[in-house]
Amino acid sequence: MTAPLRVALLGCGTVGGAVLRLLDEQSDELAARIGRPVEVAGVAVRRPDRHPDVPPHLLTTDAHALVTREDVDLVVEVIGGIEPARTLLLAAFAAGKSVVSANKALLAEDGTVLHAAAAKADVDLYYEAAVTGAIPILRPLRESLAGDQLRRVVGIVNGTTNYILSRMAETGAGFAEALAEATELGYAEADPTADVDGFDAAAKAAILASLAFHSEVTAADVYREGISAVTAADVARAAEIGCTVKLLAICERVAAPDGAGESVAVRVHPAMIPTTHPLAAVGGAFNAVFVEAEAAGELMFYGQGAGGGPTASAVLGDLVAVARNRVAGVAGPGVTPYAGLPARPIAETPTRYHVSLDVADRPGVLATVAHEFARQGVSIATVRQDGHGDAATLVIVTHSAPDAALSATVAALRGMDVVRGVTSVLRVEGL
Amino acid sequence: MTAPLRVALLGCGTVGGAVLRLLDEQSDELAARIGRPVEVAGVAVRRPDRHPDVPPHLLTTDAHALVTREDVDLVVEVIGGIEPARTLLLAAFAAGKSVVSANKALLAEDGTVLHAAAAKADVDLYYEAAVTGAIPILRPLRESLAGDQLRRVVGIVNGTTNYILSRMAETGAGFAEALAEATELGYAEADPTADVDGFDAAAKAAILASLAFHSEVTAADVYREGISAVTAADVARAAEIGCTVKLLAICERVAAPDGAGESVAVRVHPAMIPTTHPLAAVGGAFNAVFVEAEAAGELMFYGQGAGGGPTASAVLGDLVAVARNRVAGVAGPGVTPYAGLPARPIAETPTRYHVSLDVADRPGVLATVAHEFARQGVSIATVRQDGHGDAATLVIVTHSAPDAALSATVAALRGMDVVRGVTSVLRVEGL
Structure with missing residues (x-):
């Protein structure tokens, strides 16, 4: 054994506390x-006074000095947020240190810049922990599936919303009630906005799409709809058609509408999926990512x-x-957006809708409703x-159509005389 | 772009045909x-006359000359079986070529020797395709989970037997009938022995255990029981207790009986698992591997x-x-059996049994039966x-006990006067 590799946390x-504990407990295994x-x-x-468990001589408030110190080989960043994390990572790369990060917000905003900086310095940037915790999904996308063409990546990537939706399905509760329970049990934070409104899932979707399609996708490219508008009626309607409601992060490669090449559509929204779909069984706070690849077929990663x-x-x-790369004196495979596929807006993305209507029961109503769908090309x-x-x-499930046509249809239905109420509208996936 | 990397297939x-097709279709992507x-x-x-789709100038019958040719950088081995594959791989390593193999039999028998030869030559040996096809599991075990301690790896790693057991559960058919259907549909080979008797699963279990526990585990170390003795009654009894029958490959780290260190228990056998277990939903010819790690918790890989x-x-x-490693001029992380955990025989491995008995309905029968379990310490x-x-x-599910005690108990029950018949005996997992 030679000199130790030195890590800045x-x-x-x-x-961070769990990382320190594991580094200590597993030190012999890690060395091997x-x-x-x-x-x-x-x-x-x-x-520093808030960390009595950490040996005082290790603690510092000067993160910048730490990441550039000559006796530091590797940097682990678990502070989260855009700044100062971005500046610190760039400083680490410039000083020739490889970085492991758990920072989904930063990677979703600036992944391309950070990867380029790492590549320029010939060091590594890995961030498996940024998406679905312990589930190995980024490394399989970057490496195991590197010989395949990915078609779609569909994930349940937020445990809080999955817990809430699972409880709504189990108990018939509404969103507010299920959220209150999740908060009480510690599955939801005091301010649940990031989870419930889909911001967390959107950041993860951007990272998944970037890696899956070798293109630059940022959180701003992701269409985002949270679960606060999901009702007990939506969940009940889903059950009636053999489905369950999940908040999905969907990343897919789609043909451009004019046939001129491909684009990447990335969206986060609640959707009905068949109970027979492998993702439907992912309950409680668990996460899973379902992958469809040309050669590999369907894969799922769960945990x-x-x-x-x-x-x-x-x-x-x-x-x-x-660390192994550092010992070998190399950097691992980098990530570049070489495919350069453009992001496609939700309006032009093909989706399917489930619509439940209360209508007057008199002759011609179905014809009127059906005509509106046809008029919009749905x-x-x-x-x-x-x-x-x-x-x-009236419960209608559509075929696939541009999302704009579907939402326009629903808007038109809401204004129709014969329609007394639109009781449930949700996208449908995997049917 | 510099000179191409040259692959010997x-x-x-x-x-092999699918590899050639993908190499052709994805050539731009792969180069990028x-x-x-x-x-x-x-x-x-x-x-060579049987391969009209392959350009004739590429075909050769002299595999040894091919793998040692100077203009070959990498070797892909998809011939299977022990010889000549082993000799060819060793020759490739000696000639400084990295190898990708799909050969489960060879890796399960000689993984340690092959890894040592690769390490000595400072080249790579990867074989993701040897276990559960496209599902990335070996790389996650080797790399993504390299910072964690694995407790158990439980897999449905054979599609033929999973198809047969799924059909038995769906239709109530017996083993022979379901096998006949699987053969007709192409899910089972004309000689189904390797699948049905668990040889295929045992080889995969040996590979999984070796990587998960950094120890030398060969197919000979794996306790193996196939599914041909699984009856329609077993499947029905499983359903009655909320379970389903699966052929499982189970690799676990267990404390030695005398408390002197740990060992690795690896076994392949049919077992009842609760229908709520993530593996229970893995139907038809699909495969999945369920992993329990100290820090990561429960993970599943499906496909x-x-x-x-x-x-x-x-x-x-x-x-x-x-190829990336070759371009960087390095070898990836090797595999060594550094932990050196010994394999534990099935007799000393803790398992749980489900036993269904037909008994005489008269006073004292339950006491007699229960006494026999107690006598064996179960x-x-x-x-x-x-x-x-x-x-x-009488339907009995035991707690965990050494497998030898459980099988001795069943043997004793079979000989008892009050027991008219033992209608179902199966191990239970995951309850």
């Missing part, structure tokens, strides 16, 4: 797997998407890779009409 | 991902375990890794007794 919250022991060179935090232990496991897996896949008294419910 | 059956184009230097086959396309996708993923978890006339059925 930026941030020491739940994940890497070929050199790993040692913590320093831990940058804002308030715990959050928590100190699972996230730290992903960080350490990356750390071993980066083809209907299935219709179910149930009469009760002078009213009827 | 050994074998050109279903998988690797940094150099990839070119086929030659294809070694036994009967198509066989077929030309999926297997070729795995081969190409490895090929990209190996603790009973649940009992259900249903009387009908002068007979009764």
Whole structure:
């Protein structure tokens, strides 16, 4: 064994603490797997007095000095957020250090710039922990599937919303009630906006799409719709057609509308999926990513998407890779947006809708409704009409059509005389 | 772009043909991902006249000359079997070529020797395609989870047997009937022994265990029981207790009975698992591997375990890794059995049993039966007794006990006066 590899840890919250613990507990194993022991060179935090478990001589408030120190080989960043993380990572690359990050917001905003900086410095940038915690998905996309063509990546990538939707399905509760329960049990944060409104999932979707399609996709390119508008009625309607409601992050390669090449459509929204789909069985706070590739066919990766232990496991897996590369004196395969596929707006992305209507039960109503779909160029896949008294419910599932045509149809239906109410509108996937 | 990387392909059956097709179709993508184009230097086959689709100048019957040729950079081996594959791989390593293999039998028998030879030559040996086709599991075990401690790896790793067991559950058919259907539909081979008797799964289990536990585990170390003895009654009994029957490959780290360190227990056998377990939903010919790690918690990897396309996708993923390493002038992380955990025999491995008995319905029978379990040191978890006339059925699920104690108990029950018949015996997992 030669001299130890020295790691700078930026941030020491739940994940950072778990990383320190694992580095200590697994030190012999890590040394065997890497070929050199790993040692913590320093831990940058804002308030050293809040970290009584960390040896005081390791603590520093000067993160910038730490990442550029000559005795530091590798940097682990678990502070999150855009700044100061971005500046620190760029400083680390400039100083020739490889970086392991768990920072989804930063990678979703600036992945291309960061990868270019890492490549220029001939060092590594890995961030498995940024998406679905311990589930190995970024490395398989970057490496295992590097010989294949990906078609779609569909993920349940946010545990909070999956917990809420699972509880709504199990108990018949509405969104507010299920959210309150999730908050009480610690599955939702006091301010649940990032989760519930799909921001967290959108950042992860951008990262997944960038890697899957070798293109630059940022969080701003992702169409985003959260789950706060999902009702108990939506969940009940889903069950009636053999579906369940999930918040999905969908990344797909689609042919351009004019036939001129391909583009990448990335969106986060609640959707009905058949209960027979492998993603439907992903319950509670679990995460999963479903992948469709040309040659490999359908794959799914499932596990715990959050928590100190699972996230730290992903960080350490990356750390071993980066450390091995450092020992070998090389950088691993980089990531470039060489395919350069443009992002496609949601309006032009083909989707399918489920629509439940309360209508007047009199002759010609179905014809009027059906005519509106046809007028917008939307083809209907299935219709179910149930009469009760002078009213009827109409449940329609469409074929695939540009999302703008579908939303325009729903808007038109809402304004129709014969339609007393639109009781549920949700996109449908995987039917 | 510099000079192309040149690949020698050994074998050109279903998988080899799919590899050639993908190398051709994806050549631009592969070049972008690797940094150099990839070119086929030659294809070694036994009967060149049987490969009209391959350009004749590439075909050769002299595999040994091909793998040692100076203009060959990388070797892809898809011939299968122990020899001549082993000799060819060793020759390739000695000549400084990295190897991608899909050969489970060879890796399960001689993985340690082959890895040592690759390490000595400072070249790569990857074989993702050898286990569960396109599902990335070996690379995640080798790399993504390299910072974690694995506890168990439980896989459905054979599509033929999973198809048969799924059909038995769906239709109530017996084994022979379901096998006949699988054969007719092409899910089972004319001679189904390797699949049905668990040899295929045992080889994969040995590979999984070796990588998961950094120890030498060969197919000979794997306890193996196939599915030909699984009856319609077993499947029905499983359903009654909320379970389904799967052929599982189970690799686990277990404490030695004397408390002196750990060992690795690896076994392949049919087992009842709860229908709520993620593996229970893996139907038809699909494969999945369920992983339990200290920090990461529970993970599952799911997908198509066989077929030309999926297997070729795995081969190409490895090929990209190996090619990138070649371009960088390095070898990837090697595999060594540094942990050196011994294999534990099935007799000493803790398992749980489900036992269904037909017994005489008279006083003292339950006491007699229960006494036999106690005498063997086996603790009973649940009992259900249903009387009908002068007979009764007794369904017992045990707690965990050494497998030898459980099988001895069943043997003793079979000899008991009050036991009219043992209608179903199966191990239980994941309850």
